[in-house]
Amino acid sequence: MKTTQHTDKVIPEGYWVDPKGRLVPESTIKDIDKERDQLVKEIVGLAVALNTQLTQFKARSFADIQAFIDLSGEKYGTNVGGAKGNVTLYSYDGRFKIQRAMQDRIAFDERLQAAKQLIDACLMDWTEGARPEVHAIISQAFSTDKEGEINPARVLALRRYEFNDPRWTSAMNAISDALQVIGSKSYIRVYERVGDTDQYKPIPLDISAA
Known part of the structure; x- marks a missing residue:
């Protein structure tokens, strides 16, 4: 046996x-x-x-x-x-550099739905005066991927827009309050300088990129 x-x-x-x-x-x-x-x-x-x-x-x-x-x-x-800071270290001759990167994984709680309702109300009233690009940007921000997840970066980008409407201000506050850090990922990236330029190319540690 x-x-x-x-x-x-x-x-x-x-x-x-x-x-x-x-x-x-x-x-x-x-x-x-x-x-x-x-x-x-x-x-x-x-x-x-x-x-x-x-x-x-x-x-x-x-x-x-x-x-x-x-x-x-x-x-x-x-x-x-600090233990969570992003840091870049260079070799003395500048040929190599190493980056330690920390990236938070974020998501939104139920308050995002309140923000969406406020934004929808704004869009309903702005239909006549708002540019089509505004509607497209906002609609895209709340679109989901194949897993049904919303891209946080697109939603957070809405906060760059300033509209003179209390509902929009409340919606942006709701987005900020809904933001939750659910974890973090850490990376080590290693680079080599390209010749005598100021450009660096990564030394692949991913088998698919090697």
Whole structure:
């Protein structure tokens, strides 16, 4: 009896398990299927190892950058950047730069619906005088993606517009109050300068961009 690498089931010698969990005699499995299985598992093994290395790289990089920021801050008796600040570090010759970026994930609570109702009321009254572009911008701001989610950036962009209508002001206040930070993502981005220019190109850490 033996246990395969990717299952907790005890599998009899000379058998493989198919996608439905059924035991299949190894002698009935085609050579091409065995070779495909071997190739997939080899690549998956490499991918798992790389994923582990990237996870360790990110953790170490964040820790080292924060330690450097703390050290720099100590020299001036201040807190530079902080644990959540975005920071860019350059090599001495300017050839490389590293960015530590923190991005909050935001969403809106139920008060966004109140803002939408106020805005709809404004649009109803402004139909005669408002430019079509205004209607298009506002309608697009509340459109949803395939997952039914609203793009927060489009909604927040509405606050740039100033209209002399108390309902619009109330709607913008409702949007601000509805805004909630639901989490954050952290990134490490590494760049190399392009020749002697002031432009930098990213060193891809994403397999799809490599």
